[in-house]
Amino acid sequence: MSQTELDVLREKVDELNLKILSLINERTAVAREIGKVKEKQGVNRFDPVRERDMLNLLKEHNDGPLEQPRVEHLFKEIFKSALDVQEKEQRKALLV
């Protein structure tokens, strides 16, 4: 395989990275909406049962090559990121 073909593969990875970034940001924005609803309802944002449900759905749809433990690890980090954004915003709101 020539250098050009390697470049084509790398461009493909860059495209996929940007799509993943866009979807993770979109996901974070929706999770933020959910957090606002929960806040109004006075319930805790972190919900381990819902988290397990999400991971189970991912398991059902995971055709690889990533193995399930790795998928779970990545998604737990994604979940944590969304909670982190919400906590920061809440702290800011409390300071206003």
Add this chain to the structure above:
Amino acid sequence: MSQTELDVLREKVDELNLKILSLINERTAVAREIGKVKEKQGVNRFDPVRERDMLNLLKEHNDGPLEQPRVEHLFKEIFKSALDVQEKEQRKALLV
């Protein structure tokens, strides 16, 4: 906001999770192809310069709500996952 609206938001998150999963798996498959090319060329799969380039491109396109340090953390985990898949496959190949 009613429970139904919360359910709608959760469905949206589930849809996004599955799209993200599919793209991360697709990315891992392309990274695997790149790894094979590099193996033939006898070069190391881990390339810190290329990794920095990918992170810089993500930074240029990151419109939030995720902050850049969090994006970098998540993508470093994604990069690591792809390398991990390749290393496991290589170990299997050596055992055959």
